[in-house]
Amino acid sequence: MEALQSGADVFFVLVGAILVFAMHSGFAFLEVGTVRKKNQVNALVKILSDFGMSTVAYFFIGYGVAYGVSFLASAAEISGMTGELFAANGYDLVKFFFLLTFAAAIPAIISGGIAERAKFGSQLLATAVIVGLVYPFFEGMVWGDTLNFQGMMEAMFGAPFHDFAGSIVVHAVGGWLALGAVVLLGARIGRYRKDGSAVGIPPSNIPFLALGSWILCIGWFGFNVMSAQAVDGASGLVAMNSLLAMVGGLLSALLVGRNDPGFVHNGALAGLVAVCAGSDIMHPVGALAVGAVAGVIFVKLFVVCQEKWKIDDVLGVWPLHGLCGLWGGIAAGIFGLEALWGLGGVTFLSQLVGSLIGAGFALVAGFIVYGVIRQFLGIRLDEEEEFRGADLSIHKISAYPEEDLTMK
Incomplete structure (x- = not known):
């Protein structure tokens, strides 16, 4: 029975890892459908390349930073066949895969904000630094024992900071990192007129945008439900709350x-971002309310961000992940309370302070990482390359090469 339980847990986490890995294709197609045709190839290559760089950085550095574990030992040891450090059936290996897909979501989130004008190599370097050092440090604070953060939160505010599936650890951190990158990059050429008014740049392909949203929505049930990381922790409550x-x-x-x-398909994602933190403790009615507020936050702040504050965040990743993630972390301390039919075990102050710490940490880190890279290598394509498009400037081929030949 023990071997069966161990094998079931491995399979459970593996399925979750595969579902979240599939979400990265959702990130890619969401970006492909939003950017102009001349930048679609770059969106696809960038998301996949970032995943590859994230895997290497997280395997050799990041996972150890977060949890103090290294896989630089024999295959027999790391798969749990010998010794006591690693669990049986290679459970720790599939757990790494699962948590890697979370870590790699950070550069995938950032990618949407900096689209159409970011240097490819500079972004890969930023990915290595963020996934190897920045993200796992905060991940370890919340989901590990770094700095005894959770012990201090419980001592000060009556409960640990609760973030079941990453409203703050993944989404808010990704969104606030992206804000720093977007501000340092500046707006795309032609995005704003001399008088400051915005020039509309419509999505290039609504079906691709919708496909990206659908893939993300489906994969999200692995993102949330499989965050239990064991079969006996799987909960229908998490699934229902994610749905509502x-x-x-x-x-x-x-x-x-x-x-x-665009707002409808991203609104669904806004609700899912917000519910991650408290999906295991909220009542479904509370989850519905959290999602509804998140949808409004995204739409309203997307418009304000683009038109009033002149922040050219192409996919709106700061309002979607940064602000809706921040709302989700705080909301867990409201709708997770027993007084509102939640399961309890949280306090409002712990959620408020923990959420603000996560957002603040990521914002500062974003300015530091991208600021240093801008100083030494540059982070933006030159004017001619940006005008030509990242597809031809970086990858030497467009998304529709047959059309290019016909035009010639």
Whole structure:
């Protein structure tokens, strides 16, 4: 029975890892459908290359930073066949795979904000630094024992900081890192007129954008439900809360965004981002409310960010992941309370302070990482390369090469 349980846990976490890995294709197609045709190849190559760089950085450095574990030992040892450090059936290896897909989501999130004008090599370097050092440091604070962060939170505010599936650890950190990168990059050429008014750049392909959203929504149930990391921890409550938060986000975005397809498909994601932290402790009605608020946050702040503050965040990753993630972390301390039909075990102050620490940490880190790289290597394509498009400037081929030949 013990061997069966161990094998079931390995399979459970592996399925979760595969589902979240599949979400990276969702990130790619969401970006492909949003950027202009001349930058679609770059979006696809960038997301996949970032995943490769994330894997290497997290395997050799990041996982050890977060959890103090190194896989530089014999295959027999790391697969649990000998010794007591690693669990049986290679459980720790599939756990690494699962948590890697979370870590690699950080550069995938950032990619959408810096699209159409970022240098390819500089972004790969930023990915290595972020996934190897920056993200795992905060990951270890919340999901490990780095700096005794959780012990201090419980001592000061009556409960540890609760982030079941990463509203703060993954999404807010990714979104606030992206804000620093986007601000340092500056707006795309032609995005704003001399008088400061915005020039509309519509999505290039709504079906691709929608496909990206659908893939992300489906994979998200692995993101949330499999965060239990063991079969006996799987909960239908997490699945139901994820579903209702997703629906709440898309319906509120549909209403506030006046039927705009971009807002609707991203509104569903906003609800899922927000529910991650408290999906295991909220009542479904609370999850619906959290998702609905997140949908409004995304639509309203996307418009303000682009048109009033002149922050050219192409996919709106700061409002979507940064702000909705921040809301989700705080919301777990509201709708997770027993007074609102939640399971309890959280306090509002712990959630508020922990969420703000995560956002602040990521914002500062974003400015430091991208600021240093900008100083020494540069982070933006030159004007001619940006005008030509990242596809031809970096990858020497467009998304529609047959059309290019026909035009010639």
